[in-house]
């Protein structure tokens with residue numbers, strides 16, 4: 378895993394699927410798709426394990442078969458579109474049920490879900506399960522896109538007042554930008 382992994386992502390969410398939506402972002406003005414990078418998926422899985430979003434058992438299961446970036450990107454971009462609009466198409470929720478039916482999950486002693494199959498299908502099932510739980514607990518309505526024009530990240534806005542995915546990165550950058558543009562006008 379790269380040393381700069383921590384700074385690669387603007388923040389780490391407790392939700393697996395939010396971290397997945399955020400596998401694309403702007404770095405130095407250009408959009409970078411982490412899934413397209415060499416070893417991108419392996420690095421992402423290892424990073425989430427280090428952040429305890431995924432456990433070792435889940436990661437080992439997922440890695441037992443090949444994970445295809447192409448299929449994952451279709452899923453990610455579909456859900457990025459879904460959360461980008463206020464007119465959310467409820468029919469797309471059926472696909473989440475379909476993924477978890479195709480690859481059933483079982484639960485370990487800590488009650489954590491482990492997909493019965495690894496690879497792309499296993500990851501899609503685990504992501505779908507995570508999303509169905511979030512949907513049921515009302516988290517979907519609180520998902521927002523970061524207001525920074527230089528950031529693609531989604532986050533869960535619990536308070537209803539949050540504007541940025543991370544105060545440390547996007548909040549401070551935006552504050553600095555506003556301060557600077559104010560100075561120019563003066």
Ligand SMILES: [Zn+2]
Pocket residue numbers: 387523524525528529530541542543547
């Ligand atoms: Zn942001």
